[in-house]
Amino acid sequence: MTGRRRTRAAVAVAVLVACAAPTGCAALPAMPAPVPTSVVPSRDPAAAPTSSGNLSPDGFDAAQRMAVRIRNIGCGSLSTGSGFAIDANTLVTNRHVVEDSATLQLSTYDGRDVAATAASTAGLADLAIVRTADPLPAAPELADADPVTGDAVTVVGYPLGQRLTITTGTVLGATTDPLNVNLGEVLVTDAPVEPGSSGSAALDADGRVIGVVYAKDEQGYSFVVPVSTLRSMLDDESAFTAAPTCS
């Protein structure tokens, strides 16, 4: 009987000593972990942008930055038209915008004057190319194919020689050229244009050039030289000859 009591006491002592130890026994709550000074997770510093991507340096979008206003000073005449850059020193416009000029004066969306060094016109389409001495602000991408009926179209230019304007519409279809100045079919759109819009870029929803505005009719429809014609002319160096001047 005395031996059994001693055994129980020994077990109780062992349990109590174990539970009183700093690590404690499983039945007792453990000591709390130290409180950290901050629980804000660490994070990697934001990577610095390596390029501006499609962002404009001055907030104007690419469609505006590529537009060029053209002043044709002829021999006793003065007219204005539109154009757009296709690379740093080349812009596309209409033949009738640049022909019979004594001087061509160019200005960009922000009013900067750009000197024209040479102008050449296409014989088989109402298209012209003007080379510039100074770099142009931006150049769009040419679409790979002509748009189809129903596609959205945006026209950027200087209607009536006034401020830079963006109008929108849709492609209504293709037709033979009512003015007989272009080989092949031209596009018809309902995007509003005015005299002075000639040479404006017609853009698709992705901002790619799908054609060049060159005329309008009494119903207000605008006519566009399709990008396929523009591409074929640009690919053929012999398609362009020096623009006729009035002097």
Added chain:
Amino acid sequence: MLVLVLGTLLTVRLVTTTRAWERTAADWEDLARTHGTQLAQAQTDLEAAHAELADTQTQLATAQQRITELADEKARLGDTTASQQQLADYQARVSQAAGQVATALANCIDGQERLIGYLRESDRYDAADLERFATDVDRVCGAATDANASLQRELDR
């Protein structure tokens, strides 16, 4: 007796643990309040940044509009200047043509007056010389006619 001692030790252990947890809870609360304050400040800063961004966007839109207006004004001024230059060139050509007409007419009139004088005293001059002088006067008057035609062409442009 031993059980009592061990019970006391257990009680001390429980009290110590409880106080440690109380301190830890208080520290956690302080930490939570600190981060709460920082979060509130960050939210205030974010709102201020949003407001500043909105103002900047408005200013950018206004600046872009103004740039477009100024570009338009400059372009139109250029049109006007070019147009006025053409007008000035035209007027200069007309003035030059008119001056040439006036000079040629004066020469014509002078020659004709002299020819009339010679003809009044034709017996004093050689007939061949008079004929040659009359031809010269016709040529001078023809130049006046040509100058006048040139002036009329300029006026018609």
